[in-house]
Amino acid sequence: MKKNIIVLFVSVCWGMLLVASCEHEMPRYASFTAYDFSKLDEDAGEWEPVLLAGPEQIMVDAPEDVNSATYQAELSSLKSAMASLSGGQKKAVEYWTNNPIVRWNEIALELAAKYNLIPGPNADGTYTLPNPATPEGPSPFPFAHPAYTSRALAYLSVAQFDGLISAWHYKYLYDRPAPYQTDNSIEPAYAKTTLPSYPSDGAVIAAVSRDILTAMFPLEKEYLKGRADEHLSSLIWAGANVESDITAGQHIGVEISKIALARAGNDGMKKAQCPKPVSDSIKLSAFTRFGWQWNNLEVPVRPVGLAPLFCNVRMWSVPNVADVRPVPPPAIGSPAFLTAAKELQDIQDNMTEEKRKIANWWSDGLGSYTPPGHWNKFAKDFIIKYKENPIRSARTLAYMNMAIMDAGISCWDAKYFYHYPRPIQAIPGFKTILGTPNFPSYTSGHSTFSAAAAVILSHVFPAEAAQCEKWALEAAESRIYGGIHYRFDAEVGITQGKAVAQYTFAKAKNDGAD
Amino acid sequence: MKNFTRIVYSSIAFLSFIGVAKAQTPSDAIMMKQREACFALTYDKGSFDQYWEGTYLRKNEIIATVNRQVIMPMIAIGILDKLNFYVAVPYVKTESDEPNGGQLQGAKGFQDISLALKYEILNKELGKGKLAVLAAGGYATPITNYLSDYRPYSLGNGTDEWSLRGIVQYKLNMGLYARAMGGHLFRGQTKIERDYYYNNGSYYTRWMDVPSAWEYSAALGMWLLDSSLKLEATYYALNSTSGDDIRKYNAAQPTNKVNFDQVGFSAQYYIKPVKGLGVLAYYSQMLNGRNTGKYTTLGFGAMYQFQM
Numbered sequence: 001m002k003k004n005i006i007v008l009f010v011s012v013c014w015g016m017l018l019v020a021s022c023e024h025e026m027p028r029y030a031s032f033t034a035y036d037f038s039k040l041d042e043d044a045g046e047w048e049p050v051l052l053a054g055p056e057q058i059m060v061d062a063p064e065d066v067n068s069a070t071y072q073a074e075l076s077s078l079k080s081a082m083a084s085l086s087g088g089q090k091k092a093v094e095y096w097t098n099n100p101i102v103r104w105n106e107i108a109l110e111l112a113a114k115y116n117l118i119p120g121p122n123a124d125g126t127y128t129l130p131n132p133a134t135p136e137g138p139s140p141f142p143f144a145h146p147a148y149t150s151r152a153l154a155y156l157s158v159a160q161f162d163g164l165i166s167a168w169h170y171k172y173l174y175d176r177p178a179p180y181q182t183d184n185s186i187e188p189a190y191a192k193t194t195l196p197s198y199p200s201d202g203a204v205i206a207a208v209s210r211d212i213l214t215a216m217f218p219l220e221k222e223y224l225k226g227r228a229d230e231h232l233s234s235l236i237w238a239g240a241n242v243e244s245d246i247t248a249g250q251h252i253g254v255e256i257s258k259i260a261l262a263r264a265g266n267d268g269m270k271k272a273q274c275p276k277p278v279s280d281s282i283k284l285s286a287f288t289r290f291g292w293q294w295n296n297l298e299v300p301v302r303p304v305g306l307a308p309l310f311c312n313v314r315m316w317s318v319p320n321v322a323d324v325r326p327v328p329p330p331a332i333g334s335p336a337f338l339t340a341a342k343e344l345q346d347i348q349d350n351m352t353e354e355k356r357k358i359a360n361w362w363s364d365g366l367g368s369y370t371p372p373g374h375w376n377k378f379a380k381d382f383i384i385k386y387k388e389n390p391i392r393s394a395r396t397l398a399y400m401n402m403a404i405m406d407a408g409i410s411c412w413d414a415k416y417f418y419h420y421p422r423p424i425q426a427i428p429g430f431k432t433i434l435g436t437p438n439f440p441s442y443t444s445g446h447s448t449f450s451a452a453a454a455v456i457l458s459h460v461f462p463a464e465a466a467q468c469e470k471w472a473l474e475a476a477e478s479r480i481y482g483g484i485h486y487r488f489d490a491e492v493g494i495t496q497g498k499a500v501a502q503y504t505f506a507k508a509k510n511d512g513a514d
Numbered sequence: 515m516k517n518f519t520r521i522v523y524s525s526i527a528f529l530s531f532i533g534v535a536k537a538q539t540p541s542d543a544i545m546m547k548q549r550e551a552c553f554a555l556t557y558d559k560g561s562f563d564q565y566w567e568g569t570y571l572r573k574n575e576i577i578a579t580v581n582r583q584v585i586m587p588m589i590a591i592g593i594l595d596k597l598n599f600y601v602a603v604p605y606v607k608t609e610s611d612e613p614n615g616g617q618l619q620g621a622k623g624f625q626d627i628s629l630a631l632k633y634e635i636l637n638k639e640l641g642k643g644k645l646a647v648l649a650a651g652g653y654a655t656p657i658t659n660y661l662s663d664y665r666p667y668s669l670g671n672g673t674d675e676w677s678l679r680g681i682v683q684y685k686l687n688m689g690l691y692a693r694a695m696g697g698h699l700f701r702g703q704t705k706i707e708r709d710y711y712y713n714n715g716s717y718y719t720r721w722m723d724v725p726s727a728w729e730y731s732a733a734l735g736m737w738l739l740d741s742s743l744k745l746e747a748t749y750y751a752l753n754s755t756s757g758d759d760i761r762k763y764n765a766a767q768p769t770n771k772v773n774f775d776q777v778g779f780s781a782q783y784y785i786k787p788v789k790g791l792g793v794l795a796y797y798s799q800m801l802n803g804r805n806t807g808k809y810t811t812l813g814f815g816a817m818y819q820f821q822m
């Protein structure tokens with residue numbers, strides 16, 4: 001008997017050990033360390049900026065000479081800071097790396113996921129929408145849905161990119177060497193380069209990211225300030241920049257943010273979530289024109305779909321959204337519609353694990369970083385894989401996110417122009433494995449965002465073109481498996497996304513970087 | 515036989531809840547003799563139309579009323595008089611009542627296989643009754659590739675669970691008894707179908723930590739009608755040791771900190787003319803909770819005991 005009880009407890013304890021030892025890593029951010037850049041892009045100060053007329057639109061004064069007493073004081077203060085780093089400071093240096101574009105993009109995605117929560121109904125069945133004037137709520141601002149997130153990421157990346165073009169310009173204009181070049185007793189935490197250190201590119205990135213993200217996620221002001229302060233300090237702890245490098249970099253960051261946010265303030269986003277009478281008239285136009293209209297089926301019914309006037313938001317590269325509007329979808333009840341509807345029913349009736357997995361893998365739904373976020377994650381993986389420097393990274397993300405946002409605007413234009421019913425509305429008794437979003441069906445946002453992102457990434461990383469194309473098509477297909485889009489939503493969305501991205505691609509080809 | 519129905523009840527009552535949808539190991543004080551075996555089949559239906567989002571009890575017309583039906587075959591074997599073995603394999607079906615605002619598919623399929631050993635440490639006369647002390651260890655693991663990350667319709671937690679329980683019972687010779695149980699559920703990680711999720715911050719992984727939990731129960735019961743009818747009232751509580759709250763108007767996920775307490779009542783009847791056959795019925799109601807549906811569950815079962 002004693003023996004049995006021993007066997008029992010030994011086996012249970014062994015099992016618990018087994019559970020503990022099988023735990024998988026739970027990464028909170030991309031695991032990479034500072035790396036040698038594939039190149040420095042010494043001429044990046046001559047690249048075409050997106051918002052700035054030229055790199056000197058932001059004025060940066062010449063720095064003190066490296067032999068000056070001021071500089072030498074900064075240098076010794078840097079050395080004394082480096083000599084007594086705490087464990088936390090060393091960790092910060094390791095975390096931020098020499099490509100903090102990746103880190104700030106991760107922070108942006110985390111905030112997108114945190115704020116991607118749809119407002120629920122009030123007790124009386126009404127809905128209270130987030131209001132930027134009172135961000136704390138009752139519904140916190142923002143609701144970081146895919147359209148909102150695409151825009152936040154575009155402004156972040158574009159402002160980082162323009163700020164760094166200006167910084168690169170002044171770096172080579174003033175040509176102040178890095179601290180470890182002026183004093184060879186300094187052993188920096190990151191790989192040594194010949195990149196001039198004034199103004200600090202890291203400081204540009206910290207300041208611009210803090211300011212843009214604070215505007216996009218106002219409730220995170222303190223959090224973002226804390227992250228930026230740590231990042232700025234880490235530049236000294238790493239031996240990358242002296243104080244005046246950082247001050248000049250911050251100046252660029254603050255100024256380019258103002259320029260970017262001035263555009264954002266007047267880009268039409270404030271009016272994207274229109275009132276019910278406007279929404280009703282948009283719906284009525286579609287019904288008059290086509291004989292169908294999308295309806296929200298939630299209980300209680302949401303009076304207005306998501307961002308009906310996102311189509312009016314100022315695009316980055318496309319002159320007129322109607323230029324890229326796709327052809328009309330098949331009429332409800334037409335043979336093409338019936339074929340698509342039957343396919344959806346067949347898929348739901350015979351759901352396979354493979355299809356379920358694809359639907360969920362790409363779902364990027366409420367509470368997630370959204371499809372634009374997913375493509376930013378892919379882009380970062382490539383940035384690390386191909387060892388891009390910060391300004392290359394910012395460029396990659398800027399063009400991709402401009403293309404993604406333009407694709408979103410074009411997609412939303414099609415959605416509310418055609419106002420096409422979702423499968424759960426048009427197919428009696430139809431049920432899905434993904435939640436149906438609060439906006440019309442045609443075309444698929446996932447497809448449009450993904451195709452546009454794939455065009456830019458394929459251009460920047462030609463070796464990954466096949467992979468990007470495959471991902472975009474799978475993302476499109478996933479919505480069919482999820483039961484929330486017809487095949488024509490996905491296929492036309494892919495074509496549309498590619499067409500929209502051509503406009504941004506044309507700019508990218510001629511910006512002087514290739 | 516009578517003894518075994520008690521086991522089934524405790525298993526089923528705990529099985530039917532979102533977030534803790536596990537075939538539990540036996541948590542009572544009853545032992546079967548060596549070479550005795552019992553086969554049981556139970557059916558129950560749990561429903562909720564309100565759930566706790568964190569600690570806030572709310573409705574959500576997207577999912578409306580969620581139903582969870584469980585059919586569970588279970589076998590118990592007396593390896594020794596003091597050592598019993600249990601195995602159970604529940605089949606679970608979930609869906610929302612019509613109408614609902616989400617039009618989401620439910621889920622169905624076999625959930626986890628649950629294995630357990632229970633050992634009687636002590637069983638001795640004390641005053642006008644008997645005092646029993648027991649310990650049980652169990653293991654459960656998914657037997658189908660169901661998706662744990664599909665709340666509230668997911669069949670279970672989708673992870674291994676090791677359990678360790680201690681049980682104390684005092685039963686008067688006249689049939690009245692009281693019992694207390696305490697246990698710990700050690701849970702692992704569940705594989706999901708996305709590679710990023712938010713849990714008070716970003717996670718770049720396809721794995722989610724399923725919180726481990728403490729559980730407690732207290733029961734008061736009575737044998738009646740010449741020991742052919744047993745009535746029992748129970749209180750049960752489960753408290754996760756970690757985890758996050760469901761975010762506002764958002765779906766639940768396996769990382770959530772699930773807590774609840776509930777009361778239950780069961781009746782089992784030993785059909786004397788048919789040797790070895792018994793029936794039971796049980797009912798339970800959650801009182802308080804966190805990140806779980808406020809379930810009401812009603813179940814029935816039949817069992818047959820025989821010599822091996």
